[in-house]
Amino acid sequence: MLAAPINPSDINRIEGVYPVRPPMPAVGGYEGVGEVHAIGSAVKGLSAGDWVIPSPPSSGTWQTYVVKEQTVWHKIDKRTPMEYAATVTVNPLSALRMLEDFVALKSGDTIVQNGATSIVGQCVIQLARLHGIHSINIIRDRAGSDEAKANLQQLGADEVFTESQLEVKNVRGLLGNIPEPVLGFNCVGGNAASLILKFLKQGGTMVTYGGMSKKPITVSTSAFIFKELTLKGFWLQRWMSSDKAEECRSMIDYLLGLCRDGKLKYEFEVAPFDDFHTALEKAMGKKGRQPKQVLKF
Template sequence: MRLLLQSFIRVGRKEPFRKSSHWVPCSQVSGMRGYASESDITASAMVYSNYGQPSQVLKWHSYRLPALTPDTVHVKFLASPINPADVNMIQGAYPIKPTFQELGDDKVAVGGNEGLAEVIAVGENVKTLKKGDQVVMASTGYGTWRTHAAGSPNDFQLLPKVNDDNKISLIQKATITVNPCTAYRMLKDFVDLKPGDYVIQNAANSAVGQAVIQIAKAWNLRTINVVRNRLNIDELRQSLTDLGATHVVTDEELGKAESKKQIKSWFAEKSPLLGLNCVGGKAATEMARYLGNHGHYVTYGAMSRQPLSLPASLLIFKDVHFHGFWVSKWAEKHTPEERYAMFEDILELMSQGKLQEPKWRKVNWEEETMKQAVDQGISGFGSGKQIILF
């Protein structure tokens, strides 16, 4: 990851993130090379130099954006969500590690992985992007909790414009790369589903689960959606049904004899060939039993933090195939053109009103508010996804 701060070095204090620290271009420091003059844009970012609890390690920093070169672009961020993976990365608990950029005696990374930006300037050699284009990050770990960025055009993925693009919200675009893409790829890549086929999934009320429901409905697929039992279960059933869920059941109902018979009657002889698991544990094992011969069971999360036990009968007699899926890994292995085609499909669904904006709440771009919001990043989902608006 190329950080915005790379043309600068701190002089004086050892605390790199205090607003009173003095930063100068590298060319003004004896013996330093690689000078790039600054632009007239003052940027700000939430950065960290060590792993730990976000409120303790995140720091606010303001600086001048490096000047545009013939081979770089400048972008301005419009919105960026706070996802659990962002928090895990700051804690050092995520499989992908950020790149810490050397700055004098210090190394820093910018927080955030997902977000929407607008291209505000392009170098004369850049042909793939132009001023006014909207982009998302080309890979995980770039750092999106900042007002501006300067980097290679390869750091950014162009978002296509589709029919009725004006009907797609800023929030939808800012949250497109994780949850909708995860749902889209799992529905598309493992089984050649036909209209009328069933998909069974747990964590159906999660952001990915809701995207699965909506995309499946748009593609004329039917869904059996498993959720945890709760006090407001009837309200939850109705909300998922309104999104397009065919059936909603609780994890307790999966294993009960009386409800098993009813669930199997929904798909008669045509058992689901695709199961999507984000929970793990006993209920996830029970869900796998509903798959038909040669079905595919895809695990993309482990919310219960319990292992997934696989009955030998599913492997031997049903030949069920078990897979793992991680959208970041998919993005690494596919070209910008393939990603562009996926975004085009998803944005078209959004423009048609078939994939709704997620429930969300605004986070103000200021240091203390950001620290509090990120600390709530794993547990604070009751009122919707937290999104920074710049």
């Protein structure tokens, strides 16, 4: 293994609260990038020195050597920056699937999301812009929010609001010439999810793919009756387990191509594997908000 990230779902697996649990004892880590060290006599199409990622993702990437069947590994272009190869599957692929799977978006449409500073959020902004789709982005009120706004706008965000800025009766008045969103993404829950619902146009859809606040989603009766909103959930692992291995790999190649071309980028911090304790504390939020932690072996 060359590099692997620490994702919230990795931590949830270790805590025993994730709905899918590997057989014990187990090694952590679900995605990453490795270099082929040796191959069995029956292996075709791979050679020592090739770069590969587990696709669909596979448990046990937080270790220096992994031995698995050839079918687990997907060969990628070695020109890809290592950190992007290590992190492409879970977050960028989630962003791409959510943009394509729930509403038939077209150029000129608008999406709204909370958790916009996350890697999924950053990817949603850039992938949407590539297709002419506007994005409205909601972030938490915290120190450094002005800098966070500027960073997201640099990625292509049309509008970025802190939650407190949306404590108004008519959020539509904040949008100017941007159309009302037809699709929303929620990874926070609680009040942040309610703000998504306020923005959505009649007949709009909110997709929930996380619950960082650990607070439930509360929906007003009028949102269901008068706005006819639809609420759905997205779990990448379920999508990938439904016989979509080849489709998954072609999309990963597409996303890695965008990374190589500088059209898709996101924030991360590389940590040496020997210092995984610090990286883990950062990933668990014990040192305030931190970039995605990527372990380099």
